[in-house]
Amino acid sequence: MARKITYQQAINEAIDQEMARDENIVLMGEDVVGGSGSDGEMDAWGGVLGVTKGLYGKYGDRIMDTPISESGFVGAAVGAAASGLRPICELMFIDFMGVCFDQIFNQAAKFRYMFGGKAETPVVIRTMYGAGFRAAAQHSQCLYPLFTHIPGLKVVLPSSPYDVKGLLIQAIRDNDPVIFCEHKVLYTMEGDVPEESYTIPFGEANIVREGDDVTIVAFGRMVQQALKAATALAKEGISCEVIDPRTTSPLDEDSILESVENTGRLVVVDEASPRCGMAADISALVARKGFSSLKAPIEVVTPPHTPVPFAGKLEDLYVPNPDKIAAAVRATAGYNA
Amino acid sequence: MSNANIVPITMPKWGLSMQEGKVVEWLAQEGALLKLGDQVVDIETEKIANTFEALDAGILRRIVAQPDEVLPIGALLGVLAPAEVSDAEVDEYIAEFQKNYVPPAPEEGEGSDGxxxxxxxxxxxxxxxxxxxxxxxxxxxxxxxxxxxxxxxxxxxxxxxxxxxxxxxxxxxxxxxxxxxxxxxxxxxxxxxxxxxxxxxxxxxxxxxxxxxxxxxxxxxxxxxxxxxxxxxxxxxxxxxxxxxxxxxxxxxxxxxxxxxxxxxxxxxxxxxxxxxxxxxxxxxxxxxxxxxxxxxxxxxxxxxxxxxxxxxxxxxxxxxxxxxxxxxxxxxxxxxxxxxxxxxxxxxxxxxxxxxxxxxxxxxxxx
Amino acid sequence: MAQALSVEDLLDAYRTMKTIREFEDRVHVEFAKGGIPGFVHLYAGEEASATGVGMHLRDDDRLASNHRGHGHCIAKGVEVKGMMAEIYGKRTGTCRGKGGSMHIADLDTGMMGANGIVGGGPPLVCGAALAAKRKGKGGLAVAFCGDGASNQGTVFEAMNLATVWKLPVVFVFENNGYAEATDSRFSVSCKDIAQRAIGFGMPGRIVDGHDFFAVHEAFAEAAERARSGGGPSLIEHKLDRFFGHFEGDNQKYRPAGEVARLREETCCIKRFAKKVTGEHGITAQQLAAIDDEVAKLIDEAVAFAETSPEPEASDLLTDVYIKY
Structure with a gap:
C-alpha cells in the first residue's frame, strides 16, 4: 500500500470507481461540474474545492449541476433514491442543512420505517464541515450531532484518506440514507490508499492507537489532533488509546466500553458544540454502561458554546487542539492516580 | 583497535515497511553469554511484536536501548564483546557508533515499499x-x-x-x-x-x-x-x-x-x-x-x-x-x-x- | 388531445370516484365513533381531480401526495383494505401500521407517499422524474399539492429545478380555497396559482376540478409533454372540500351553509353521473351496480381493519437501520 494520495483525491477516486461500476449512480450538487449553461468551459470547478473535478468528462450527464436550491435538489436526490437511482448529492457546506433539512429528516430518514419496511432510500449526502478555513459562523460548523439525533440516518465522519475512500464506497452501496461528513481541513491530508475498490463497514470503530492509561474517543479531524496529543503524552509516560468511531450512527459502543474497561479513564474530543453533541453522548454512554470501570471523572474537549468566530486568533482559540486534549488527559490521568 | 571483537546488536528490519521499532523488554541481562538463536530482546513494530534472537554468539556487555525507547532500524540496541574487551573500549565503541549512525531516510514514490x-x-x-x-x-x-x-x-x-x-x-x-x-x-x-x-x-x-x-x-x-x-x-x-x-x-x-x-x-x-x-x-x-x-x-x-x-x-x-x-x-x-x-x-x-x-x-x- | 374514453373507462372512473367518496364518508363516520386513532384529512369533494389524473398514470409512473392523500392513493391503485387497516393502525396496513393516514405509501404501485409536510412532495417527484428520464421509457412523476403548498419554498425550488433539468413532472395544485383555516384569497399572492407557472418557465392551466372530463383532458396534454421530453407543466384544479381541514375541524371560518351548498351544487360525482347517463349511453342501473359493489368493498375494508391485529411490540424496532 505504498501509494499516497490526499483525502480529496480519495473521495474523487471512490466516486469514480463506483460510477464506473454502477450506472444508476448519479452525482448532483451546486457546481459539482461548474459551467453548466455558460459560454465558457464545462467542469470549470468540479465542486467548490475541486473534489469532483474530472468526473464530468467521464460520466457526462450523470454529473449534474443544480440551481442553488438545496431543498429542491436534496429532495430530488431523495426522490430519485426511492425511484431506482443511487444518487450522491453534494450539500456544499453542512451549514446549509438549514435550508433543506426537511427533505433529509422528514423524508429520507423516515421512508423505510414509516412505509413499513417497503422503501429503500440509497442516497448519499456528501457535505463539508468544520472550522479552520476562517470561513466564519455559517460555513464552519460541525452539525453532525443533529443528523446523529435522527433515527434512519447513517452518519459518517472519515478521519483519513484510507477511511474516506472505503467509507464512501460503503455509503454508496448502502441502501439507507447516509450523511457523509468531510472535514474541509482534511482534504489535503495525504495517506496510503489502495488503488482497488474496498469498503469499511459502518459501526466499527478504528482503534487508531493502542494504550493502557487513558481512552481518547475523537471524531473526524479531532482524531489527528488526539493522535498528536497521544504522541506527546507518551513521552510523559501516559499511554493513550485513541478510538475513532468512524460513524456516529451506527455507533460502535462496544469498542469504546471495552477500552474504558481497560483504561478506566476517558477523554472525549469533539469539534461540535458541547451541548447535546457527541462529547455529551459518549460521556453519557460510558457513565451509563461503563460506570464501574471508571477511575476518574470523564473529561470532554470541545469548543465553547459559541458560534464559530471569524478572526484567526479567535478561531484558533475555538477549535480543540493537541494541547487542550493533552491537558484533559493529564487531568483524568492524575485523578486518584 | 579491538573493535573487530565488538559486535553491535541493532534494531532489525522486519518486513519491507518497518522504519522503527520499540524496545519492549530485554530477555537477556548484561553479562549473559549468548549463543546463536538465544532470545535477546522483545521488539514491537507497528505490525507485530516479536523476540529478537541472537545472530552472533558472545557476551552481552552492554544494553544501550532501554525499554519503551522507539528507535529507527539499524540503531544500536546493545553490544556483544568477549570478556577481554575493557568497559572503556565498549564505551568508546558505543560513542563511535552513535556518532556515525544515520537513520535511513524513509523512501517515497513508486516501489518505495519494496x-x-x-x-x-x-x-x-x-x-x-x-x-x-x-x-x-x-x-x-x-x-x-x-x-x-x-x-x-x-x-x-x-x-x-x-x-x-x-x-x-x-x-x-x-x-x-x-x-x-x-x-x-x-x-x-x-x-x-x-x-x-x-x-x-x-x-x-x-x-x-x-x-x-x-x-x-x-x-x-x-x-x-x-x-x-x-x-x-x-x-x-x-x-x-x-x-x-x-x-x-x-x-x-x-x-x-x-x-x-x-x-x-x-x-x-x-x-x-x-x-x-x-x-x-x-x-x-x-x-x-x-x-x-x-x-x-x-x-x-x-x-x-x-x-x-x-x-x-x-x-x-x-x-x-x-x-x-x-x-x-x-x-x-x-x-x-x-x-x-x-x-x-x-x-x-x-x-x-x-x-x-x-x-x-x-x-x-x-x-x- | 384527449383520447376517447370508452364506456369501460367511464365505468372505471365512476368506480374510482365512488370508492374515494365512500371511503372518506366512512372514515368520517368511523373516526367520529372513535375507532380511528390520530387525525385524518378527508378528500371528499375532490374525487374528479385524483381520478382524472390517475387514469393517465402507468404503473411505473410515480405520484407524491400530501396530507389529504387517500384519494390519490386509491386513484394510483393502492389496495383499499390495506389503506383502511393502515388508517386504523393495524399490522395488515399498507405500511404495517407504522405510517398512518398521512404516510400511506406503496412504491410497488408508484405511490411515493402521502406526506405530513406541506410542500414535502414536489422535490421528491423531481427525483422520481429524473429516474424516469434516465430510464428513457417515457415515465413521468406527478406531485399533488394544495393551495397552501403553493406558497412553500420547496415547491418553488422543485418547479425551478424541474424546468432547469427538463424533467417529466406535472405539478397539480388542488386549490380547494382553504389552507387549513386560511382562505387562499388571503394566503396566495396572485389571483391564480397557475400564473406562477410563467415564472418557472412552464405552461400553466386552470381547470374546473369538479369536472372529471376537464381534468382528464388537461392532464393528457401535460402527460404527453412530459413523456415526450417536453418538460414539466402546472395544472391548477379549482375545487372544494366537503369536510374540514381535519376531522374535528369546527369550520367556523367557512360561511354558514357553504358545505351543504357545495355538496348540492359542485359534487363531481353527481355531475359525472348526469353526464355519462345523458351522453354516453350508460344506465343508472350500471352505476347503481357499481355503488353496491363499492359499498360492499368499503364494508369489507372496515371489517378487515377492525378485525386485523395490532402491530407486535417487536415491530417497534424493525425497518430501521440502527437500534439503541
Missing amino acids: FQFIEAGGYKLRYSKMGDGARVIILLHGFGGDAAGWLFNQGALAANATVYALDLPGHGQSSKALNDSSVQHLAATVVAFMDALEIAKAELVGHSLGGAIALQAAVDHPNRVSALALIGSAGLGAEINAGYINGFIAAESRKEMKPLLEQLVADANLINRTLINDILQFKRIDGVGEALTAIAKGFQDGSRQTVNLRANLEGLDIPIKVIWGSKDAIIPASHASGLPAKVSVTVLDGFGHLVQLEAAAEVNKLLA
Missing part, C-alpha cells in the same frame, strides 16, 4: 525481491496471507540468495479475479511468474496452502524446481481446521477476526491491532471474498483437504524439507510423520501454524 508488479499467467502479480545471490528462492504464502508475511525470513535468507516473495492471485495486491482456483492452476501461475522474471529454476518455500502449491509445481514442472521447503503445509494429509478457513472468509470485523488469527500462533500476543487491521483491509477489497471462497474450494471441501500430494514426494528427485510447529492448530503436525526417509523433517516444539514467524531464527536456519 514491492513491484509484473504481468504473469494472466494476472498482475505483486512481489518483492531481496538479495542477489546465485541461489534463487521463491516464498509462497498460505491461504489469506501475502508476501509481507515473510517479514522475519526474507531478509535473513537474502544474505546469500536472491529471494522473491509473491502475492498469489486473489491475495495481497495481486489481481483478485481468478481464472481458476485449483492448486494446479496456482502452481502453474508460480511457474508463469518465474517465466516472466526469466527464472529458470528456483527453490520453492511454501507455507500452508503455499506448500501444496510449491509441491504441485515440483510435480507438474520438475525441471523448474530445484528444492522444496514445506512449512505447515497443505497437501500432505486430509485433516484441516475448516472452521478457521470458513471463519476467515466470513469474518468482517476486528472482533470476529481476532480469535481466528490467534489460532495461527501458539503465543496469541503476536496478533496485534495492526496485523488484524491489515488483514481486514485486505479482506475488504472488492473481489477478495469471491477469490478466497474459490481458492478454499480448490483445496478443501469445508471439512477435509481434497488435494493430497503425499504420494508424489517419493518420486521427486530434489531436496525436500518439511517444517512444522508442534502446536499447529490449522493443519496438524502429525502430517509431518511417516514421510519418505529422503525428506528432512523438523517439528519445532511449542509453536503454531505460523512457525516461520514465531520461530523465525530456527526456521531461517533450517532454510539457510
Whole structure:
C-alpha cells in the first residue's frame, strides 16, 4: 500500500470507481461540474474545492449541476433514491442543512420505517464541515450531532484518506440514507490508499492507537489532533488509546466500553458544540454502561458554546487542539492516580 | 583497535515497511553469554511484536536501548564483546557508533515499499525481491496471507540468495479475479511468474496452502524446481481446521477476526491491532471474498483437504524439507510423520501454524 | 388531445370516484365513533381531480401526495383494505401500521407517499422524474399539492429545478380555497396559482376540478409533454372540500351553509353521473351496480381493519437501520 494520495483525491477516486461500476449512480450538487449553461468551459470547478473535478468528462450527464436550491435538489436526490437511482448529492457546506433539512429528516430518514419496511432510500449526502478555513459562523460548523439525533440516518465522519475512500464506497452501496461528513481541513491530508475498490463497514470503530492509561474517543479531524496529543503524552509516560468511531450512527459502543474497561479513564474530543453533541453522548454512554470501570471523572474537549468566530486568533482559540486534549488527559490521568 | 571483537546488536528490519521499532523488554541481562538463536530482546513494530534472537554468539556487555525507547532500524540496541574487551573500549565503541549512525531516510514514490508488479499467467502479480545471490528462492504464502508475511525470513535468507516473495492471485495486491482456483492452476501461475522474471529454476518455500502449491509445481514442472521447503503445509494429509478457513472468509470485523488469527500462533500476543487491521483491509477489497471462497474450494471441501500430494514426494528427485510447529492448530503436525526417509523433517516444539514467524531464527536456519 | 374514453373507462372512473367518496364518508363516520386513532384529512369533494389524473398514470409512473392523500392513493391503485387497516393502525396496513393516514405509501404501485409536510412532495417527484428520464421509457412523476403548498419554498425550488433539468413532472395544485383555516384569497399572492407557472418557465392551466372530463383532458396534454421530453407543466384544479381541514375541524371560518351548498351544487360525482347517463349511453342501473359493489368493498375494508391485529411490540424496532 505504498501509494499516497490526499483525502480529496480519495473521495474523487471512490466516486469514480463506483460510477464506473454502477450506472444508476448519479452525482448532483451546486457546481459539482461548474459551467453548466455558460459560454465558457464545462467542469470549470468540479465542486467548490475541486473534489469532483474530472468526473464530468467521464460520466457526462450523470454529473449534474443544480440551481442553488438545496431543498429542491436534496429532495430530488431523495426522490430519485426511492425511484431506482443511487444518487450522491453534494450539500456544499453542512451549514446549509438549514435550508433543506426537511427533505433529509422528514423524508429520507423516515421512508423505510414509516412505509413499513417497503422503501429503500440509497442516497448519499456528501457535505463539508468544520472550522479552520476562517470561513466564519455559517460555513464552519460541525452539525453532525443533529443528523446523529435522527433515527434512519447513517452518519459518517472519515478521519483519513484510507477511511474516506472505503467509507464512501460503503455509503454508496448502502441502501439507507447516509450523511457523509468531510472535514474541509482534511482534504489535503495525504495517506496510503489502495488503488482497488474496498469498503469499511459502518459501526466499527478504528482503534487508531493502542494504550493502557487513558481512552481518547475523537471524531473526524479531532482524531489527528488526539493522535498528536497521544504522541506527546507518551513521552510523559501516559499511554493513550485513541478510538475513532468512524460513524456516529451506527455507533460502535462496544469498542469504546471495552477500552474504558481497560483504561478506566476517558477523554472525549469533539469539534461540535458541547451541548447535546457527541462529547455529551459518549460521556453519557460510558457513565451509563461503563460506570464501574471508571477511575476518574470523564473529561470532554470541545469548543465553547459559541458560534464559530471569524478572526484567526479567535478561531484558533475555538477549535480543540493537541494541547487542550493533552491537558484533559493529564487531568483524568492524575485523578486518584 | 579491538573493535573487530565488538559486535553491535541493532534494531532489525522486519518486513519491507518497518522504519522503527520499540524496545519492549530485554530477555537477556548484561553479562549473559549468548549463543546463536538465544532470545535477546522483545521488539514491537507497528505490525507485530516479536523476540529478537541472537545472530552472533558472545557476551552481552552492554544494553544501550532501554525499554519503551522507539528507535529507527539499524540503531544500536546493545553490544556483544568477549570478556577481554575493557568497559572503556565498549564505551568508546558505543560513542563511535552513535556518532556515525544515520537513520535511513524513509523512501517515497513508486516501489518505495519494496514491492513491484509484473504481468504473469494472466494476472498482475505483486512481489518483492531481496538479495542477489546465485541461489534463487521463491516464498509462497498460505491461504489469506501475502508476501509481507515473510517479514522475519526474507531478509535473513537474502544474505546469500536472491529471494522473491509473491502475492498469489486473489491475495495481497495481486489481481483478485481468478481464472481458476485449483492448486494446479496456482502452481502453474508460480511457474508463469518465474517465466516472466526469466527464472529458470528456483527453490520453492511454501507455507500452508503455499506448500501444496510449491509441491504441485515440483510435480507438474520438475525441471523448474530445484528444492522444496514445506512449512505447515497443505497437501500432505486430509485433516484441516475448516472452521478457521470458513471463519476467515466470513469474518468482517476486528472482533470476529481476532480469535481466528490467534489460532495461527501458539503465543496469541503476536496478533496485534495492526496485523488484524491489515488483514481486514485486505479482506475488504472488492473481489477478495469471491477469490478466497474459490481458492478454499480448490483445496478443501469445508471439512477435509481434497488435494493430497503425499504420494508424489517419493518420486521427486530434489531436496525436500518439511517444517512444522508442534502446536499447529490449522493443519496438524502429525502430517509431518511417516514421510519418505529422503525428506528432512523438523517439528519445532511449542509453536503454531505460523512457525516461520514465531520461530523465525530456527526456521531461517533450517532454510539457510 | 384527449383520447376517447370508452364506456369501460367511464365505468372505471365512476368506480374510482365512488370508492374515494365512500371511503372518506366512512372514515368520517368511523373516526367520529372513535375507532380511528390520530387525525385524518378527508378528500371528499375532490374525487374528479385524483381520478382524472390517475387514469393517465402507468404503473411505473410515480405520484407524491400530501396530507389529504387517500384519494390519490386509491386513484394510483393502492389496495383499499390495506389503506383502511393502515388508517386504523393495524399490522395488515399498507405500511404495517407504522405510517398512518398521512404516510400511506406503496412504491410497488408508484405511490411515493402521502406526506405530513406541506410542500414535502414536489422535490421528491423531481427525483422520481429524473429516474424516469434516465430510464428513457417515457415515465413521468406527478406531485399533488394544495393551495397552501403553493406558497412553500420547496415547491418553488422543485418547479425551478424541474424546468432547469427538463424533467417529466406535472405539478397539480388542488386549490380547494382553504389552507387549513386560511382562505387562499388571503394566503396566495396572485389571483391564480397557475400564473406562477410563467415564472418557472412552464405552461400553466386552470381547470374546473369538479369536472372529471376537464381534468382528464388537461392532464393528457401535460402527460404527453412530459413523456415526450417536453418538460414539466402546472395544472391548477379549482375545487372544494366537503369536510374540514381535519376531522374535528369546527369550520367556523367557512360561511354558514357553504358545505351543504357545495355538496348540492359542485359534487363531481353527481355531475359525472348526469353526464355519462345523458351522453354516453350508460344506465343508472350500471352505476347503481357499481355503488353496491363499492359499498360492499368499503364494508369489507372496515371489517378487515377492525378485525386485523395490532402491530407486535417487536415491530417497534424493525425497518430501521440502527437500534439503541
